[in-house]
Amino acid sequence: MPNLASPWLEKQRHLIDFTLASLGRRKTKNLGLLVAYALLVFVLASLALFTNALRTEATFVLAGSPEVILQRMVAGRHDLIPPGYLDKIGRIRGVQKKEGRLWGYYYDPVVNANYTFMARPAEEVASGTIMVGATLARARGLAAGNVISFRSYSGKLFAFKVASVLSPDSELLSADLVLVSEADFRAFFEYPAGHYTDIALSVANPLEVRNIAAKLAEALPDSRPILREEVLRTYQSVFDWREGIVLTVLSGAILAFVILAWEKASGLSAEEKREIGILKAIGWETGDVIRMKLWEGLLISLTAFLLGFVGAYIHVFHFGAPIFEPVLKGWAVLYPRFTLVPAVDGLQIATLFFFTVFPYTAAVLVPIWRAAITDPDAVMR
Amino acid sequence: MLFQPAIIALLMAAGVAVLMLTAAAPFAVQVILRWDIRSGSEQQLALERRTYLFSTLLSFVFVIQLAALLLFVFNADRLSGMFVGAMCAVGTLNVNDYGFPSLISQMGVFFLAAMWLAINHVDTRAPDYPLVRIKYGLLLLLLPVLVLSFWLELQYFLGLKANVITSCCGSLFSGDAKTIAGEASGMEAQPAIFLFYSGLTAATGLALWHWRRGSRRSGYLLAAASAAGFVAAIIGVLSFISLYIYEHPHHHCPFCILKPEYDYQGYWLYLPLFTATAAGLGAGALQPFARVRSLASVIPGVSARLAGISALGYSLFIAIATYFVLASKLILIEH
Amino acid sequence: MIELSNIKKAFNQGKPNEYWALNGIDLTLEAGKVTAFRGPSGSGKTTLLTLVGCLSRPTSGRVRFRGEDISGLPERFLTEIRRQSFGFIFQQFNLIKGLSALENVILPGFPTGRPRAELVASASQLFAQLKLEHRLHAKVEWLSGGEQQRVAIARALINNPQVIIADEPTANLDTALCREFMAILESFTAAGKTVLLTSHDPLVVESSAVHRVVGIRDGKLTDD
Secondary structure: OHHHHHHHHHHHHHHHHHHHHHHHHOHHHHHHHHHHHHHHHHHHHHHHHHHHHHHHHHHHHHOOOOOEEEEEEEOOEEEOEOOOHHHHOOOOOOEEEEEEEOEEEEEEOOOOEEEEEEEEOOOOOOOOEEEEOHHHHHHHOOOOOOEEEEEOOOOOEEEEEEEEEOOHHHHHHHOOEEEEEHHHHHHHHOOOOOOEOEEEEEEOOHHHHHHHHHHHHHHOOOEEEEEHHHHHHHHHHHHHHHHHHHHHHHHHHHHHHHHHHHHHHHOOOHHHHHHHHHHHHOOOOHHHHHHHHHHHHHHHHHHHHHHHHHHHHHHHHOOOOOOOHHHHOOOOOOOOOOOOOOOOOHHHHHHHHHHHHHHHHHHHHHHHHHHHOOOHHHHHO | OOOOHHHHHHHHHHHHHHHHHHHHHHHHHHHHHHOOOOOOOHHHHHHHHHHHHHHHHHHHHHHHHHHHHHHHHHHHHHHHHHOOOOOOHHHHHOOOOOHHHHHHHHHHHHHHHHHHHHHHHHHOOOOOOOOHHHHHHHHHHHHHHHHHHHHHHHHHHHOOOOOOOOOOOOOOHHHHOOOOOOOOOOOOHHHHHHHHHHHHHHHHHHHHHHHHOOOHHHHHHHHHHHHHHHHHHHHHHHHHHHHHHHOOOOOOOOOHHHOHHHOOHHHHHHHHHHHHHHHHHHHHHHHHHOOOHHHOOOHHHHHHHHHHHHHHHHHHHHHHHHHHHHHOOOOOOOO | OEEEEEEEEEEOOOOOOOEEEEEEEEEEEOOOOEEEEEOOOOOOHHHHHHHHOOOOOOOEEEEEEOOEEOOOOOHHHHHHHHHHHEEEEOOOOOOOOOOEHHHHHHHHHHHHOOOHHHHHHHHHHHHHHOOOHHHOOOEHHHOOHHHHHHHHHHHHHOOOOOEEEEEOOOOOOOHHHHHHHHHHHHHHHHOOOEEEEEOOOHHHHOOOOOOEEEEEEOOEEOOO
């Protein structure tokens, strides 16, 4: 086999050599295509990398949240957990911990944004102090040690001392978060004593989660268990869906690129046609010309892909994807500022390949063939 | 349907392949009807030149099919988080009745394209292109298979509905959702090991035999052994090789071994396996034409070379699989 | 070596502008000789060369090359024969602009899969024979007409063909260069190669280097 394979390899090397030289000779013509190609890869890769980073971020953040959250429903609407409800759950095998949670929203007219207030045990947050999310701190110009006052819904003014600013690591979810002590929370919102917003349950074995949820729904028919895996799944599909929507919007750009590639490949200059005629006359076979042209397409594709992808990587992970941020990120008014964790995966690169290299190749296939079947005796006429 | 980039990509690729071949079909009919190698007419020359387009198109479909196969499996694995009870790609493929048929039909397209390309290759080696009509007849037969594959894939993706919380009232569907078979299962380890090694040794042996002293009979046998070897290999992966790779006595998934968690070990298995099977089937596909006069001197060489590739691929596959088993810390069979 | 029997060649067949360039040619060409085809432009002499040189196929009739019928061969096989057995020198030289002389010369060797080093070595040798070593790496558009022709000759020889086909080789050359070319022609015959050329230049057809002159008019042979 090797003695048969090596002339073949040698031939491919010759074809690549020739292709490189001919690309070099037609820089301006190919440059336009290369720029458009790289730009397309850049936009699509930015989109893919950014949504993937958001997905990773969401998974990371949710990893710390409880496996099951139990809400009470009254007339089909989310209601407070009354006193004694927690005890009605009783002992369910597999539940490690269950606790009532207190949280709510607060509208701050100063920055026209909603904050999430959440009560924490006294040993984490002392009475009269708060911990705030980094985005909020930035918006209100807060630092540890500052004092801030909020006017409660009942009109009373409460002053809190900022104990610390939350770590920006998980800023996507903690952007607008204000942690207060339980006593302060109840006082600020005039929350009825003994009531909770919802119940959080920790379950050790992930396979048990669904059984436990079923038991909860049975024991407390007026409740609604929400599983972490379901929230995660919902997030994932929301991100997927958004990516799909943006992609659909961009499909026009892909189509435009396909038309450009087709046109470039079929609109050969007289010079190029003459060249192919010469090659065929001096002993190149139609298949050789097709292969040479396919190498050309591959080289252009690889270059464009590399340029576009590296550009997208820098765009997303060094500059925070300014182009897509408004479309793809959160829904809160306060935009979190966070560094995306660089993550690249094979599936995305493969998908990207199908949205760029595949349409390009499909578009140039017929024009390449058409060029390659030039009559070998054309140069003699 | 899930509105998701990889799914759009896969459907687009399959759709474009169908479109390209459909657009080419009338020309294939023309070749069948008008082909006359003895003629020096311009029409005949135009037909001959069109054959280059078909070879290029089919090679393109072949390469795309391989890439799509990978993306399909990759994506199924990624989507497993979307379905209650799906642990990996197997679960996702089991979400509806079209998952596995779609996967199998895609592999089918890949192997059929490989066989067509093998036939095409030898045909272009004989100055009278003796198989032109047969080739384009086969191409027309390939088209419905491609359409079927596209249809199955479409049905599969249309039938995917993620178990997500809908708007305000996240009802718990985990409880009442139909639980899907999330895991693959295999045979008992011992008979599977026997089947695996005997099947693949037979395939390797036949490939070697055909490589050294090819005959039509050994060519047909090689094709049969390749198909059987492929099945034996997949059973082996399901029943014991994957267990050794995962070091877990009940994890049978043939796809998770492709994942980074397992150092992409699956590629080392599947790449030689698919190459070997495609080459073996290709060698068999040539045999019906071995007595065509102008091919009599061409086919033995080409099919011996294919058999060589096949033998190499299968030996590599066996060696790598055996290495994975031996290097594993899992003990399935007490010595 | 090359036998043509009842060769006809039509262009635009079946269309209103159908045109028969060759109309029944019977001819036998000997190996190791220089044969010139003479005729006015449009007489069909170039078409005849393309048929003999496996650049195209006759519409009807047979072409035998070394005893083998090649008239029905598909392009793929004609190309193979052409690559191995024929070298071409075109009227316009047909060099590829932007490439060096050397790159142009080794182009016909690419499809053969011969290693680059080997191709470069035999190209250098040819350049030396044609006294063109100093122009090896010059871009072809910088070369003079005579130098361009010698590059074209080197390109025709790179695959060591048995037959050299030259279409109006002296049309773009002055008298001195024309004589130089005839000298090179004689070196071909000395090396045992067969040469076929078209020309209406008296300097060529009346030269002693040409062994046989074949006249063509309106797609038919006139006299020997």
